[in-house]
Amino acid sequence: MKAEINEPTKTKPTIPKRVSLSTSHNSAKGTAGSKSAGNTPSSSPLVSKDVLTSKNVQKRRNLKEELNIDDEEVINVDGLDEVTASEGGLSTPKGQCPCFNTGSKNALLIKCVKCTQAFHPTCVNLNGLTKAIEKRSEAEAFSDFLKIFPRISQCNEELKESASTVEFFNEHIKHLVINEDSYKVQSQKLNHMETEIKLIKQGMDRLSKLSQEKNELEIPKLEILKQMQVQLQDFIRSNDNKDSKELSECSAGAIKDALADINRFGLLLEKNSSSIRLEIDSLKEVIHQQVHAKEEDKKSNEISFDRIDSIIADINAQLHSISDHVCPKGSLGVAVNVDGDRSDMQFSPPLTPNTASPHLVSTLPTQGPACDPYIKYVEDVVTDDLREKLLQVLETSSADFTSVGGSRDVLYFGEHGYWYTGAYHKARTIPLEIQDLIDCVRPSLPNTRSWINSCLVTRYRGPNSHIPMHSDNEASIDPESDIITVSIGQERTLKFIHTASSAESSLTLKNGSVYVMSRLSQEIWKHGIDPLEGLNEDTEDLNNVDQDQLTDHDIERPADSLMNRDEVRYSFTFRHVAPFFKNSTVIVGDSNTKYIKFGKDAGTLGKWLPGKRMWAAKIGDIPSPKDIGPYRNIVIHSGINDIRDDFNRASNRALIGQLKRKCDDIQKFYPNAKLHLSLLLPTKSPHVNVRVRELNSLFIDFVFNRNNMFVIDNSVLGTQNGCMPSKYGRFLRNGTPLANDVVHLGREGLRLFCMNIKRCIVQRGERQSVERFRGRSGDYRDALIRGGRSPIFHRS
Numbered sequence: 184m185k186a187e188i189n190e191p192t193k194t195k196p197t198i199p200k201r202v203s204l205s206t207s208h209n210s211a212k213g214t215a216g217s218k219s220a221g222n223t224p225s226s227s228p229l230v231s232k233d234v235l236t237s238k239n240v241q242k243r244r245n246l247k248e249e250l251n252i253d254d255e256e257v258i259n260v261d262g263l264d265e266v267t268a269s270e271g272g273l274s275t276p277k278g279q280c281p282c283f284n285t286g287s288k289n290a291l292l293i294k295c296v297k298c299t300q301a302f303h304p305t306c307v308n309l310n311g312l313t314k315a316i317e318k319r320s321e322a323e324a325f326s327d328f329l330k331i332f333p334r335i336s337q338c339n340e341e342l343k344e345s346a347s348t349v350e351f352f353n354e355h356i357k358h359l360v361i362n363e364d365s366y367k368v369q370s371q372k373l374n375h376m377e378t379e380i381k382l383i384k385q386g387m388d389r390l391s392k393l394s395q396e397k398n399e400l401e402i403p404k405l406e407i408l409k410q411m412q413v414q415l416q417d418f419i420r421s422n423d424n425k426d427s428k429e430l431s432e433c434s435a436g437a438i439k440d441a442l443a444d445i446n447r448f449g450l451l452l453e454k455n456s457s458s459i460r461l462e463i464d465s466l467k468e469v470i471h472q473q474v475h476a477k478e479e480d481k482k483s484n485e486i487s488f489d490r491i492d493s494i495i496a497d498i499n500a501q502l503h504s505i506s507d508h509v510c511p512k513g514s515l516g517v518a519v520n521v522d523g524d525r526s527d528m529q530f531s532p533p534l535t536p537n538t539a540s541p542h543l544v545s546t547l548p549t550q551g552p553a554c555d556p557y558i559k560y561v562e563d564v565v566t567d568d569l570r571e572k573l574l575q576v577l578e579t580s581s582a583d584f585t586s587v588g589g590s591r592d593v594l595y596f597g598e599h600g601y602w603y604t605g606a607y608h609k610a611r612t613i614p615l616e617i618q619d620l621i622d623c624v625r626p627s628l629p630n631t632r633s634w635i636n637s638c639l640v641t642r643y644r645g646p647n648s649h650i651p652m653h654s655d656n657e658a659s660i661d662p663e664s665d666i667i668t669v670s671i672g673q674e675r676t677l678k679f680i681h682t683a684s685s686a687e688s689s690l691t692l693k694n695g696s697v698y699v700m701s702r703l704s705q706e707i708w709k710h711g712i713d714p715l716e717g718l719n720e721d722t723e724d725l726n727n728v729d730q731d732q733l734t735d736h737d738i739e740r741p742a743d744s745l746m747n748r749d750e751v752r753y754s755f756t757f758r759h760v761a762p763f764f765k766n767s768t769v770i771v772g773d774s775n776t777k778y779i780k781f782g783k784d785a786g787t788l789g790k791w792l793p794g795k796r797m798w799a800a801k802i803g804d805i806p807s808p809k810d811i812g813p814y815r816n817i818v819i820h821s822g823i824n825d826i827r828d829d830f831n832r833a834s835n836r837a838l839i840g841q842l843k844r845k846c847d848d849i850q851k852f853y854p855n856a857k858l859h860l861s862l863l864l865p866t867k868s869p870h871v872n873v874r875v876r877e878l879n880s881l882f883i884d885f886v887f888n889r890n891n892m893f894v895i896d897n898s899v900l901g902t903q904n905g906c907m908p909s910k911y912g913r914f915l916r917n918g919t920p921l922a923n924d925v926v927h928l929g930r931e932g933l934r935l936f937c938m939n940i941k942r943c944i945v946q947r948g949e950r951q952s953v954e955r956f957r958g959r960s961g962d963y964r965d966a967l968i969r970g971g972r973s974p975i976f977h978r979s
């Protein structure tokens with residue numbers, strides 16, 4: 184550093200002082216007050232330690248306040264306070280300036296390197312030097328700031344990290360609170376349901392008491408009547424035998440009339456009491472079903488209760504680990520619970536995560552029956568009278584029968600037209616006699632599920648008449664119904680074969696009997712009737728008929744007169760048949776499918792999409808095929824609950840594996856059903872959406888590698904960023920969007936979701952293209968693609 188003398192001092196004119204700091208300078212005293220331009224000191228001057236320290240302390244204080252860093256850590260910087268010693272040239276003011284001005288205690292003095300005389304910088308005209316020294320201290324402060332900068336940035340990073348951990352922690356507390364709320368709601372519902380069940384049970388008890396009382400009242404009356412009847416008959420017989428003159432013709436007639444009246448009255452009473460009994464029985468049945476349904480409901484609620492419990496326990500366990508992470512010493516640190524009171528936090532012990540889902544194991548036996556070939560067989564259900572009437576009606580409408588397979592004929596009655604063995608049978612009103620037959624057999628089949636709207640009459644002309652092994656699995660039959668068949672005429676044997684194991688079973692069909700098969704059993708068993716005498720060449724294959732290709736074929740059959748009434752068998756098969764059952768749909772899904780309604784009114788999926796909903800909160804909860812039922816369309820919408828939980832969530836690979844097993848089971852059981860996999864819906868949380876996108880990509884990949892499986896694309900429910908906009912979510916009553924609920928659809932969202940499902944089902948058969956999911960611009964699909972996580976999008 185050079186000390187320049189720039190201008191003469193004006194401060195002390197009485198004693199001119201000049202100092203030369205050059206190496207050639209001999210006596211500071213002798214040249215005091217004179218200029219010595221261009222001279223430089225041989226070494227750097229020393230700056231007063233006190234001055235430097237006070238400036239730096241101020242700077243550091245500012246820095247400390249700005250960064251909010253502990254005093255000790257920031258101030259304790261090496262080197263800054265020890266600049267002076269080794270550099271020489273300036274010293275602490277031991278000597279005095281020859282100006283004799285000692286007014287300022289901290290005045291800076293400059294010592295001559297040769298003669299050690301001290302001077303005020305101003306006295307030797309060194310103002311510039313003072314500034315330079317000040318600047319130097321600033322530069323040094325800056326360089327020191329640079330030295331500690333990495334530490335500051337590190338502190339900053341750590342702060343940020345803690346902030347995000349705290350945010351995460353708070354998020355979980357929020358979940359905990361939400362879960363607690365739903366816990367309370369569920370518990371209220373459960374209590375309510377329990378009261379309802381109690382009420383229904385009380386009602387049932389009252390009813391069965393009533394029915395007993397009724398019977399007790401009616402039976403003695405009937406008994407008395409019967410006794411009277413016997414007495415009168417005896418009386419008439421004895422009088423007839425005696426040929427008594429006392430008994431006039433007239434009184435005998437009156438007694439006979441009375442007897443007839445009593446008979447009629449007795450019959451009426453019997454009929455009434457049996458119809459009352461039937462009514463009470465069916466009422467009881469309905470109530471039983473209701474109680475059962477309520478109890479099932481209660482059970483399923485209890486299951487979700489367990490789930491809530493386990494979720495809360497999981498969250499608690501995770502809160503523990505987060506709190507350990509944030510505050511290793513065990514205090515809860517900056518995170519507080521909703522009340523702000525840390526001591527209130529209660530942690531219950533974590534539950535062991537349920538890794539072995541029972542649903543992972545297929546419940547279907549690979550061999551052997553999964554259900555019985557028929558549900559019920561009852562003999563003598565048709566009265567002789569009705570049988571005779573039916574035979575007469577059928578014999579007079581013989582010409583209306585259509586010959587099938589060469590040995591039997593069919594005649595169809597029903598609300599809707601019906602395709603059967605390659606022929607279309609148009610709708611035709613069920614005759615009164617056949618309606619009587621329904622009324623006649625119904626009391627024998629109290630638990631049968633059938634809303635009969637059709638009757639197929641089959642005429643087996645004689646011993647050679649037969650029907651090949653087949654299943655009644657037509658798409659137009661109600662998937663949840665039973666098939667009822669009444670036999671009249673020649674006794675025949677119905678054979679059953681279990682399709683998977685080839686196990687056989689048979690049932691003798693007596694004249695006047697009825698048997699019931701479930702629609703589900705048609706997926707497992709085949710049935711048929713062999714000819715009684717030697718088998719004719721049989722080319723008929725009922726289950727391999729392309730119904731749209733074949734037309735009605737009428738094969739020559741013997742004239743009615745050649746048919747022997749004793750050898751003929753008529754079967755009356757009652758079914759619930761309608762064209763819209765071809766679209767029958769089961770929706771297996773999570774809470775976003777909970778409010779989807781089936782039916783024909785506004786707000787439902789409509790008459791042309793009949794079906795039912797089934798609960799599957801997670802992929803592992805998808806029910807077994809047998810429980811799902813023989814629906815034409817099976818929609819699966821599960822998975823968000825498998826991934827939205829930050830902890831204990833299954834890996835995508837495990838989930839796809841689980842889904843594959845479920846779909847394999849379903850498709851093996853129902854090879855003709857169409858399986859629709861609904862993509863996970865966008866949520867309001869970008870954090871969850873990352874996983875939604877990942878799993879959806881794998882879903883798409885999965886579906887396009889399988890047959891008879893389709894994707895329901897829900898991208899329309901997302902914004903450009905792939906988030907669910909609040910307009911599709913839930914709202915409070917006052918119209919505020921429910922920000923806390925990030926996954927559930929509101930009314931509008933649900934409407935769109937239903938439209939997507941409907942569209943996918945109605946477009947069945949149209950091959951979906953994976954290209955469609957590559958997207959174009961501005962929607963969820965694109966967000967999915969921009970994520971670039973799916974292998975599907977990298978395939979050529």
Ligand SMILES: O=C(O)CCC(=O)C(=O)O
Nearest residue numbers: 639641650655668754756
């Ligand atoms: O006649 C019978 O009992 C069986 C009829 C039958 O299986 C059918 O029509 O599909």
Ligand SMILES: [Fe+2]
Nearest residue numbers: 653654655710
């Ligand atoms: Fe059949």
